[in-house]
Structure formats: C-alpha cells, structure tokens
Amino acid sequence: MAETAIPTIVPSLSAGEPVDLSRPHFVGIAGTGMLPVARVCAERGLSVSGSDVTASQRVEELARLGVTVHTGHAAEQLPADATAVVFTHAIAPDNPEILAARERGVPVVHRSAALDALMSGRRAVGVLGTHGKSSTAGMLAVTLSRMGESPSYAVGADLEGPGSGGRAGDGSVFIAEVDESDRTLLGVRVNVAVVTNIDYDHPENYASAADYLNAFEASARGMGAEGTVVLNADSAGCIELASRLKTGEGPRVVMFGASSSADWCLSEMASADGRSSALLCGPQGRQFHLSLRIPGVHQLMNAAAAVAALHVLDQDLDLAMEQLGYYGSVQRRMTSAGMMAGVRIYDSYAHHPTEVAADLSAARSLAGTGRLIMLFRPTGQARLDTFGAEVGKALAGSDAVVLTGDARLSEASLRELSVSIGQAGGSVLAVETAREDAVVCASKAAQADDVVVLMGTGDLSECGLMLRRTLADMAPVA
Numbered sequence: 001m002a003e004t005a006i007p008t009i010v011p012s013l014s015a016g017e018p019v020d021l022s023r024p025h026f027v028g029i030a031g032t033g034m035l036p037v038a039r040v041c042a043e044r045g046l047s048v049s050g051s052d053v054t055a056s057q058r059v060e061e062l063a064r065l066g067v068t069v070h071t072g073h074a075a076e077q078l079p080a081d082a083t084a085v086v087f088t089h090a091i092a093p094d095n096p097e098i099l100a101a102r103e104r105g106v107p108v109v110h111r112s113a114a115l116d117a118l119m120s121g122r123r124a125v126g127v128l129g130t131h132g133k134s135s136t137a138g139m140l141a142v143t144l145s146r147m148g149e150s151p152s153y154a155v156g157a158d159l160e161g162p163g164s165g166g167r168a169g170d171g172s173v174f175i176a177e178v179d180e181s182d183r184t185l186l187g188v189r190v191n192v193a194v195v196t197n198i199d200y201d202h203p204e205n206y207a208s209a210a211d212y213l214n215a216f217e218a219s220a221r222g223m224g225a226e227g228t229v230v231l232n233a234d235s236a237g238c239i240e241l242a243s244r245l246k247t248g249e250g251p252r253v254v255m256f257g258a259s260s261s262a263d264w265c266l267s268e269m270a271s272a273d274g275r276s277s278a279l280l281c282g283p284q285g286r287q288f289h290l291s292l293r294i295p296g297v298h299q300l301m302n303a304a305a306a307v308a309a310l311h312v313l314d315q316d317l318d319l320a321m322e323q324l325g326y327y328g329s330v331q332r333r334m335t336s337a338g339m340m341a342g343v344r345i346y347d348s349y350a351h352h353p354t355e356v357a358a359d360l361s362a363a364r365s366l367a368g369t370g371r372l373i374m375l376f377r378p379t380g381q382a383r384l385d386t387f388g389a390e391v392g393k394a395l396a397g398s399d400a401v402v403l404t405g406d407a408r409l410s411e412a413s414l415r416e417l418s419v420s421i422g423q424a425g426g427s428v429l430a431v432e433t434a435r436e437d438a439v440v441c442a443s444k445a446a447q448a449d450d451v452v453v454l455m456g457t458g459d460l461s462e463c464g465l466m467l468r469r470t471l472a473d474m475a476p477v478a
Contacts, residue, residue, distance in 0.1 A: 009093050012107040016189075019109050019117040020083040026050035027087050027097050029069055030059050033179055034088060036154035036166030037115050042067050043168035044118075051077055051097060061163030075100035082106050086114045089182040112187030115154060115176055119190070122152060122174035125309055128185055128216065129196030129232075131355050132302045136196055137177040138330040139306040144173060146323035147315065151175055157330035157349070165330075173313060178219075180212075181205060185219040193220060193251070194230040194309045196302060198237025199354050204382035213237055217244055223251045230308045232301065233257035254312065256304040264308045266290075269297050271365050276300050280307060288321050294329045296362035303327075334362050334453075337464030340471040342448025344370075345464055348455040351379040353390035356455065360397050363453050370449035371399040375442045375463065377406065377435070377456035384413055392420025398453075400445055403431045404438035406458065439463050443470040 013019060026038045029050025035058055042048045042065040049068040052059060059069045070077045075096040078085065085101040085108045092098075101108050127137040134157040141153040150169035156177045158164045178185050178193075181202045198216055200209035220229050220241065229245065231238040234257035242253050256264035269278040278300045280288045290303055303324060310320045329335050337345040344366065350359040356376075363372055374395055378384045384391070395401050401421055403414045411433050418428045429445055432438040446452050454463050 009087055009089065009091065009098060009108065009110075011110050011113065013109055013113065019107070019113050021046060021114060021117055023047050023079065023081050023083040024049075024114065025078055025082045025085050025097070025101075027073065027085060027091050027095055028052055029062065029067075030054075030056055031088060031090060032156040032165070033111055033177075033184075034086070035062065035163055036156065037086070037111055037118065038062060038067060039065065039163065039166030040118055040152060040154055040168045041114075043166075049077075049079055049082075057162035058158075059163075061161070073097055078104070078106070084109050084114070086111055110184070110187060112184040115178075115184075116188045118152070118154075119174045119176060119188070123172050123192075123313065124188075124190040125173060125175050125192045125194065125313070126178040126185070126188055126190035127175065127194045127196070128178045128180060128219065129194075130180075130199040130201045130237075131352065131358070132196040132298065132305075133177045133179070134330050134349075135299060135333050136194060136302040136305050137175055139303055139324060139327050140175045140194075140309060141167070142327045143306065143310065143320055143324045144171070144175070144315070145169070146326060147319055149173060149315075155330065157332060159330050180215060183215060185215060186222070190223065190227070192228050192230065192309055192312050193223060194305050195220075195232065195238055195241070196305055197232045197235040197354075198241060199235065199352070200237075201352055202383075203386040204380065213240060216241055220245060221248070221250055225249050225251065227251035228254060228312050230254045230256060230305055230312065232305065233259040233262035234301070254308050256308045257301065264304050264311075266300060266304050269300050271295050271297050271300075271362060274366060278304075280304055282307070282311065282317075286317070288317065290321070291325050292327065293325065294327070295334060295365050296358060298358040298362070299329075332461055334359050337454060337461070338468050340468040341446075341474070342450075343446040343471055344451045345467055346451065346453045347461050347464055348453050349457060350455050351383065351457050353387050353394045356391055356394040357397070359453070359455065360394060363451055364397070367451040368449070370451055371447070373429075373442055373446055373450055373452045374398045374401045375404065375438055375452060375454050375460075375467075376401055377404045377458070377460050378409060378414070378417060379457045380408060381413060384409065384417065388417050389420050392417055392426070393424040395421050396424035396426025398426065401426060401428045402438050402442045402445075403428060404435045405433050435460070435463055436466065439466045439470055443467060443474055446471065
C-alpha cells in the first residue's frame with residue numbers, strides 16, 4: 001500500500017488485538033468521529049474522559065453523561081487508571097497526552113480500534129463511501145430506532161441536537177459510519193458493508209484514485225465469504241469493486257441504484273418543495289414508494305442503499321419504508337439554518353465537487369424563483385489543488401458565490417478558485433478571508449425569496465446565526 005501524508009502515530013496494539021475500554025481517554029474527544037464513539041462508551045456505563053482544544057455544546061452533552069472533558073491538552077489530564085488512550089490522525093504525535101501514555105505504558109489506540117471493539121458481538125453494519133455516509137448511516141439509525149430495534153450507532157454527524165451522533169442501544173445491530181480519509185475502513189470489521197459510492201478523494205492521504213479504490217477492496221475482502229457488501233450500481237468505482245470481488249473468496253454483493261442491472265432499482269426520481277420521492281423495485285418484483293422529507297435526488301440513492309441493507313438484515317421492509325419516511329436528515333446536510341428578512345438559509349457540509357453539485361441541485365429545487373447564493377469555504381490546500389477546477393465548475397451553477405477561507409488557505413488560493421468559477425460562467429461577489437466579512441457580503445446581496453447556502457466543513461455552520469443577525473440589522477424599519 002502506498003505511503004500517505006497522514007501524520008503517523010503508531011498504535012500500541014496490532015490490528016485485531018483486544019482493546020480494554022473499561023477506562024478510555026479520548027484525545028480530541030469533540031471530533032465528529034470521536035464523540036459518537038466516546039458517547040457509546042459512556043452510555044454503556046464505562047468511565048470516560050477526554051480533552052479537546054475548545055469547549056462546545058457537543059462537549060457539554062458529553063459532560064451531561066458523566067464524561068470528564070478537559071479544555072486543552074496536558075499530560076496531567078491523563079487519568080492514572082486509564083486503560084487506553086484513543087486518538088485520530090488529526091492529533092499530532094507530540095501531543096502531551098499521547099506522550100504521557102507512552103511513558104506510562106498505557107495502550108495508544110486509533111479510533112477505529114475502539115469502534116471495532118465496541119461493535120464486537122453485534123451485527124455490525126459499516127457505512128462507507130466518498131459521499132453520503134452520514135446521511136445513509138443516519139437513515140439506518142433512525143429507521144431501526146423507530147422500528148423498535150434499539151440499535152447502537154456511531155454517526156459522524158448530529159442526528160438531532162449537539163452530540164447526538166452516538167448511542168448505545170440494547171439491540172443486536174450496530175450501525176457505524178466508517179471513514180476512509182485516514183484508512184479507518186481497514187481497521188473495522190463488519191458483517192454488512194454499505195458503500196454509497198467510490199469517487200477519488202483525500203488526495204493528501206491517497207496517492208491516486210487506484211490507491212483509494214484499493215483501500216475499499218482490502219476492506220471488503222477482509223469481510224470474508226460470510227459478509228455482504230451493498231454497492232452503488234451507478235458509481236464507476238463501485239462497479240469496478242464489484243468486478244474485483246467476483247474473483248476469489250469474498251463477500252456477497254448486492255447492488256442498488258438507477259441502473260436497470262441493480263438488485264434494488266430506483267426510477268421516477270423527483271425532488272421538489274423540500275421533499276423527494278421515487279419508485280424502488282427490489283428482488284422478487286417487490287415495489288415500494290420511497291418518500292423522504294428532505295430534498296435532493298442524491299438522498300434517494302442513500303435511502304435505496306439503506307433499504308438494501310435493511311433487507312440484508314432481514315427487517316420488515318413495509319414497516320421500514322414507513323419509518324424511513326420520518327427521517328429528517330442529519331445536521332449540516334442541506335439542513336435549515338433559519339430564515340430572516342425573507343431569506344432562507346441552509347447549512348451544507350459539502351466540500352468535494354460531486355457533493356457541491358448535488359447539494360447545489362437540492363438548493364436550486366428549494367429556491368424556486370429566488371436566487372441561489374453560495375457562501376463557500378474550501379477544505380484544505382491539497383483538495384483545492386486537485387479539485388479546484390471541478391469545484392469551480394460546480395459552484396458556477398449558482399447565481400452568486402462568496403468565497404471565504406481559514407488559516408490553512410491563502411488569499412491567492414481563494415482567488416484561483418474565483419477564477420475557475422468565472423471561467424465556468426459563474427459569478428463571484430467577493431473573496432473574503434475573514435468569514436465575518438463574507439457573511440456581511442452575502443447579507444448585502446441577499447433579497448427576500450433568495451436562498452443562501454453555507455457550504456464547507458469545520459465551524460462554517462456558526463455563520464448561520466451571524467447571517468441572520470446581519471440580515472436583521474440590514475432589514476428596513478417598518
């Protein structure tokens with residue numbers, strides 16, 4: 001396997017070795033991937049602690065569950081009786097709590113090992129893929145919960161309020177969003193793998209598209225002949241993976257998508273007025289009317305993947321379809337961030353060109369006769385270097401774009417993206433390195449009936465409140 005650019009923290013335990021989570025300490029506990037795992041541990045009655053750079057509502061939710069969370073990192077915060085220190089590759093090798101664990105002989109384990117240990121003994125369903133992991137895992141978690149199955153789950157996004165992406169249920173099923181960005185997919189063993197799509201990403205960590213696909217193949221082959229892989233029949237990467245899995249001892253393959261060759265075939269797909277619908281035809285000629293309370297044709301694909309997985313789990317599909325209709329999206333996946341002065345605001349986590357295009361299409365269906373204004377922040381220089389032209393082309397489909405950045409991106413890089421948008425026929429209102437200035441620019445441009453989408457990773461979602469306040473200040477006094 002090719003070397004990657006991921007900062008290396010060498011785990012104390014080899015893959016598959018038992019992990020003692022009776023007293024875990026999480027470094028970076030508020031991270032989107034870490035917090036759900038920590039929450040499952042806490043709800044199982046384990047003594048949990050951790051640290052993070054800043055305080056947040058998500059951390060407060062952990063504290064409510066009895067988790068001790070420190071703001072900042074320091075060696076003395078590592079509990080004397082810690083049985084494992086859990087990390088992700090967002091943590092630097094010289095983190096003082098990591099160094100203290102090494103010195104004291106406390107096992108240092110990657111988040112994937114902790115997640116794998118929590119899923120042991122359950123029917124583990126891993127949701128993988130470049131796009132749609134959180135939404136599909138959320139659909140499965142919500143549907144099974146509403147069906148009374150009491151699943152455990154670890155989803156890398158909030159299902160409801162802050163910190164709600166994890167749960168320790170009493171049922172036999174464990175739903176986990178399995179990330180590929182740091183090769184977590186190679187450290188987690190599942191019985192059912194749902195691969196939403198495979199579309200080259202994370203160029204900072206994967207040398208090529210081939211390297212990226214190879215990681216998914218290695219993950220699938222690790223399941224053995226007893227496993228089942230649910231693959232997207234409309235994704236070139238998934239089609240290639242299905243072809244590879246036909247040779248040798250491998251898992252059973254089930255396909256979903258709009259392709260007529262799919263085991264679960266979608267047709268009559270539509271998205272309007274904040275809802276989406278389709279006809280879903282399955283094995284033995286079974287047909288279901290799929291109706292979602294969220295916009296976006298891409299969400300119908302995610303729902304088809306979820307239904308295929310529920311079928312593999314031998315669930316009552318009539319009941320499942322009914323309960324899936326109540327799914328209201330995980331946070332930051334084209335979710336409402338409020339309304340002010342007649343301007344509707346939505347929050348999107350999209351950062352890859354395919355995701356940008358999908359959420360832009362969903363936003364366009366919401367805008368109606370109003371304009372679509374994007375406040376976009378790219379994610380990392382490596383992704384911008386690789387996908388900048390494609391992102392620019394996708395953003396050009398909006399009526400206006402405001403670009404903003406963070407400490408990792410130079411103004412020159414943002415201006416290069418601005419040029420790409422213009423070359424694709426789009427309109428850039430401004431390039432503002434400070435998000436506060438970007439919010440003011442978007443507010444000045446927005447009019448009643450317009451839709452503004454806050455798009456990007458990190459803390460961009462905080463701009464929703466800022467945007468509403470700015471719009472309120474600018475609204476004419478009656």
